[in-house]
Amino acid sequence: xxxxxxxxxxxxxxxxxxxxxxxxxxxxxxxxxxxxxxxxxxxxxxxxxxxxxxxxxxxxxxxxxxxxxxxxxxxxxxxxxxxxxxxxxxxxxxxxxxxxxxxxxxxxxxxxxxxxxxxxxxxxxxxxxxxxxxxxxxxxxxxxxxxxxxxxxxxxxxxxxxxxxxxxxxxxxxxxxxxxxxxxxxxxxxxxxxxxxxxxxxxxxx
Amino acid sequence: xxxxxxxxxxxxxxxxxxxxxxxxxxxxxxxxxxxxxxxxxxxxxxxxxxxxxxxxxxxxxxxxxxxxxxxxxxxxxxxxxxxxxxxxxxxxxxxxxxxxxxxxxxxxxxxxxxxxxxxxxxxxxxxxxxxxxxxxxxxxxxxxxxxxxxxxxxxxxxxxxxxxxxxxxxxxxxxxxxxxxxxxxxxxxxxxxxxxxxxxxxxxxx
Amino acid sequence: xxxxxxxxxxxxxxxxxxxxxxxxxxxxxxxxxxxxxxxxxxxxxxxxxxxxxxxxxxxxxxxxxxxxxxxxxxxxxxxxxxxxxxxxxxxxxxxxxxxxxxxxxxxxxxxxxxxxxxxxxxxxxxxxxxxxxxxxxxxxxxxxxxxxxxxxxxxxxxxxxxxxxxxxxxxxxxxxxxxxxxxxxxxxxxxxxxxxxxxxxxxxxx
Amino acid sequence: xxxxxxxxxxxxxxxxxxxxxxxxxxxxxxxxxxxxxxxxxxxxxxxxxxxxxxxxxxxxxxxxxxxxxxxxxxxxxxxxxxxxxxxxxxxxxxxxxxxxxxxxxxxxxxxxxxxxxxxxxxxxxxxxxxxxxxxxxxxxxxxxxxxxxxxxxxxxxxxxxxxxxxxxxxxxxxxxxxxxxxxxxxxxxxxxxxxxxxxxxxxxxx
DNA sequence: GATGAATGAGGTTTCATTCAT
DNA sequence: CATGAATGAAACCTCATTCAT
Numbered sequence: 001x002x003x004x005x006x007x008x009x010x011x012x013x014x015x016x017x018x019x020x021x022x023x024x025x026x027x028x029x030x031x032x033x034x035x036x037x038x039x040x041x042x043x044x045x046x047x048x049x050x051x052x053x054x055x056x057x058x059x060x061x062x063x064x065x066x067x068x069x070x071x072x073x074x075x076x077x078x079x080x081x082x083x084x085x086x087x088x089x090x091x092x093x094x095x096x097x098x099x100x101x102x103x104x105x106x107x108x109x110x111x112x113x114x115x116x117x118x119x120x121x122x123x124x125x126x127x128x129x130x131x132x133x134x135x136x137x138x139x140x141x142x143x144x145x146x147x148x149x150x151x152x153x154x155x156x157x158x159x160x161x162x163x164x165x166x167x168x169x170x171x172x173x174x175x176x177x178x179x180x181x182x183x184x185x186x187x188x189x190x191x192x193x194x195x196x197x198x199x200x201x202x203x204x205x206x
Numbered sequence: 207x208x209x210x211x212x213x214x215x216x217x218x219x220x221x222x223x224x225x226x227x228x229x230x231x232x233x234x235x236x237x238x239x240x241x242x243x244x245x246x247x248x249x250x251x252x253x254x255x256x257x258x259x260x261x262x263x264x265x266x267x268x269x270x271x272x273x274x275x276x277x278x279x280x281x282x283x284x285x286x287x288x289x290x291x292x293x294x295x296x297x298x299x300x301x302x303x304x305x306x307x308x309x310x311x312x313x314x315x316x317x318x319x320x321x322x323x324x325x326x327x328x329x330x331x332x333x334x335x336x337x338x339x340x341x342x343x344x345x346x347x348x349x350x351x352x353x354x355x356x357x358x359x360x361x362x363x364x365x366x367x368x369x370x371x372x373x374x375x376x377x378x379x380x381x382x383x384x385x386x387x388x389x390x391x392x393x394x395x396x397x398x399x400x401x402x403x404x405x406x407x408x409x410x411x412x
Numbered sequence: 413x414x415x416x417x418x419x420x421x422x423x424x425x426x427x428x429x430x431x432x433x434x435x436x437x438x439x440x441x442x443x444x445x446x447x448x449x450x451x452x453x454x455x456x457x458x459x460x461x462x463x464x465x466x467x468x469x470x471x472x473x474x475x476x477x478x479x480x481x482x483x484x485x486x487x488x489x490x491x492x493x494x495x496x497x498x499x500x501x502x503x504x505x506x507x508x509x510x511x512x513x514x515x516x517x518x519x520x521x522x523x524x525x526x527x528x529x530x531x532x533x534x535x536x537x538x539x540x541x542x543x544x545x546x547x548x549x550x551x552x553x554x555x556x557x558x559x560x561x562x563x564x565x566x567x568x569x570x571x572x573x574x575x576x577x578x579x580x581x582x583x584x585x586x587x588x589x590x591x592x593x594x595x596x597x598x599x600x601x602x603x604x605x606x607x608x609x610x611x612x613x614x615x616x617x618x
Numbered sequence: 619x620x621x622x623x624x625x626x627x628x629x630x631x632x633x634x635x636x637x638x639x640x641x642x643x644x645x646x647x648x649x650x651x652x653x654x655x656x657x658x659x660x661x662x663x664x665x666x667x668x669x670x671x672x673x674x675x676x677x678x679x680x681x682x683x684x685x686x687x688x689x690x691x692x693x694x695x696x697x698x699x700x701x702x703x704x705x706x707x708x709x710x711x712x713x714x715x716x717x718x719x720x721x722x723x724x725x726x727x728x729x730x731x732x733x734x735x736x737x738x739x740x741x742x743x744x745x746x747x748x749x750x751x752x753x754x755x756x757x758x759x760x761x762x763x764x765x766x767x768x769x770x771x772x773x774x775x776x777x778x779x780x781x782x783x784x785x786x787x788x789x790x791x792x793x794x795x796x797x798x799x800x801x802x803x804x805x806x807x808x809x810x811x812x813x814x815x816x817x818x819x820x821x822x823x824x
Numbered sequence: 825g826a827t828g829a830a831t832g833a834g835g836t837t838t839c840a841t842t843c844a845t
Numbered sequence: 846c847a848t849g850a851a852t853g854a855a856a857c858c859t860c861a862t863t864c865a866t
Binding site: 441442443444524525527528529530565566569570572573575576577578579580581583584597600601604605606607608609610 | 647649771775778779787803813
């Protein structure tokens, strides 16, 4: 039990540091933030961060992995449970937007600050991103196979279009300083994408 | 004539510095690059850069403005000359992709390094980006008015989807290290987008 | 205790840095000195100075304040204990000269290098200097009130004459590279000043 | 004659540069001024300054020498014509104060900026200053010999007191931002100094 | 003589990272 | 585990001085 408690306490501190990093990076940018500032925000000493993370870059990488893998693992079964095709595509878009709508600071870090050309960061992020692209590809691909989307749809490109559209929607939302609710973009965007992928017009009382 | 010659020579050196900056930033990233490296690449002394640019950030900003405004000014008349609707949309996508396909280093800088949270950089880039979004909005909006796209299309969102899709296409192309020709994505992507915007299915002799 | 010890240690290092700054500034001048040189002289890393002082200018300002305020606080009670009039004036002059005679490097910094037109330096020095002028004014003013000096003496000007005379005496001593003992100027200078202020000729058994 | 005209023109430009230097140094301090700023103020190109002055320091030195030697040469005969003793001392003080009262920018440069620890500057200034101290010493010495001042007056110290008193008067005037006319200090200060040097009380109807 | 673009050495300051306590 | 003082490399930027025109 003590060991568990210890491990838990350690996990807690690590989590506190990561949460602090999100807030600080969102506020000042990755390069504009110092380890000292993150430490202060987390309420720990500067050196303490290095007990949990080897380098500054690992804050960004771990941050991303923790949140994004949780998102992936949460999303996979939910998607599997949804009907193949437009509905599943819609759920994926909903999960994507909801993920960012729920935490603006995290959204800011993910959309802007994590896109570092730094090789360590890029490398640390790549696997999860690849998994996400695979997931998107699955959702679209199964839709194609089920006849929900155009049979000649280039799944590789379609998933890029899908991700790009949602990504830019989130970025635009951040840019606009919250003048609209991010989730309000869900249906129109999915409408465009689904139609673009060749789904029969929905909402159409044919 | 001497003054003209002088001005020309100055422009030349400025251009040489900017070209060097593109190469260096593409190679090492903005934060990974030093003024000394850029200067060496340009074949001038470090201090010389400061005769043409006040700060390091101005390299990025000027770089962007020069290339992107030229792109905008070149595109506007070309678009105006193209038939409203899908064809004009296709031309816009073509210009967009061609712009990046033609200079990989520049593409790299535009897609990755220029997205700096640094306020000076962000502020310097905003006007041109806003103008581009307006241009995209025009292309889509005129299409809607002409009945080429769905009458209830949300132009604001549509242009975000359009930009996001193309942007991600370019990014994916950069990520893939040239395993495919960027221009080969043009037709499939435009196909998806046009259909998504409610254009009647093209190429289909149904 | 540990906190006290820590604070003490910190004070020690700060003091070591300041002492090094005095030596280096005296030797090479303020503008001729680099933070690296001061750090080396203090036996610390360059960056360490910035843990104790925000800017290079603060070295000069803090240096001055530490020494001069100590001088002021030490002098005030001593002066209050001396008989009003010439004797008190003499003590003030003695304290002034002794202050510089005791540490030639410090004298050099105070007489030459601290007179920086730099606003930060000037501003940091002003309050202590104003307090000193007030103190001089008190010594002369009480003398006037007590009838020890001419009743129509302009105290404002008199204190300027007093300070100027001593200041130049110290500067002259520094210029002369120690060919005479600074303290040997005490009695002649005080003699001139006291007589000039209207004190009855002393030592003269007329 | 053309050669003379050329030399004259050259002298003019040199004078313009020096005048510009006075203004710029007074405004921004010696170290806060750049050769480019001085050149701009003088209406010449940066490089032109180097046709007339070898180094930045020479601006300060030449500046000083020009004005101060003129002051010395003008003062010597005037002093010789004045009655030995208090009157001559008073004239010297008057010339000194008038010299500064007439050009505030020059006063600022002389009182503050010229006191550079820089060896080139210090060396360039020394001879003129030594000559001035000799002159002061002459005025006081002849007074002593003539019985106008105390026979046991230490001329070396007295001239230091004299110079220090006037110097601080000018500095105080500069510090006070002109709240009083510098010349108004002449009589009180000379009164103190003359009495201090052992002159029989003046204005006293003994 | 005059210009002003170019040079490049050099300084202040920052900050990721370490390590003695 | 935690601390935070210390490190020192590195970078941006300035500016006195030069020199081709």
